[in-house]
Amino acid sequence: MTTMKTTRANLVVLDMAGTTVADGGLVEQAFAAAAQRLGEDPASMIDYVRATMGESKISVFRHLFGDEARAQAANAAFEEAYGELVDGGRIAPVPGAREAVDELRAQGRTVVLTTGFARATQDAILDALGWRDLVDLTLCPADAGGRGRPYPDMVLAAFLRTGAVDGVQQIAVAGDTSYDMLSGVRAGAGIVAGVLTGAHDKQQLQTHGATHVLGSVAQLPGLLAGADR
Incomplete structure (x- = not known):
């Protein structure tokens, strides 16, 4: 008997600065x-x-x-x-980011926040935004062996630590930089979504492997709901 395989993205790995966090340069x-x-x-x-x-x-x-x-x-x-x-209060969520995370979790997906910052800085951002309990897991490079993007290590650490999906094709990665795209592609993620609220433009994101380009992370729940099968 053949088991039907699912490609539903039940693990969502999100970048912070520029993707879910608007740091204003x-x-x-x-x-x-x-x-x-x-x-x-x-x-x-x-x-x-x-x-x-x-x-x-x-x-x-x-x-x-x-x-x-x-x-x-x-x-x-x-x-x-x-x-x-x-x-000094110089940081805020990308508009709709918190609501997007809440919606992703309501859809039954596990959400992980990743960053290129050190753990102390990541924690300071989470505390400033009141996001300590927002997601299932947060990761910085040191949590995944020390290598950050463009290596796939943090995405794969999210895969291994959460146990949320059976295969990497069931991962969705979203970020605002070419390195976010590369890390998602190298991890084998089924969806690698670039967002236009941060560092790099549509061409840069697509050149480095984006499967989709969105105006912001606020559009991600709709994209994933439409892609579920």
Whole structure:
């Protein structure tokens, strides 16, 4: 007897900054502050920072500074600066994001939030938004072996830790950067949705593997409901 296979996306892995969290350019501001604290000119590096939005921040600093000690110092300065901006009330949900998560869960899906930030910064954002209990699981690169996007590790960690689905084709990934798209594709996710509320445009998202491009994460529950079979 053949068992009918389902491709319903019962595991949804969502990026934070730019996808569910509107940070108003705080990543660039925190990077500039970190570079200045180390005596570097942020203007010479900002293009690379923009191109690698979504990547683990320590990986970005390793590329920019080369030396591990200097990269760690830059990352610590970045996390401190970003935390100060969060504490100053400079962060808010993307309009409709919380409602979208609630709807996804009401549809019977497991929702995971991921980030390229360190755990302390991720927790500060969750606390500032009152999102500690919003989703089933939150992950940062350190929770998945230390590699962030564009590696598939956080998506696969969500798959393994939640046990929500039988195969990776039943995963939906959503994010605002090309690295979000790459991580979803490399993990084998059945749906890789780009959103236009963050760093990268439609062409960048599609070039890096987006199966769908949405105006915002608020449209994701409708997309997944229509794709269920």
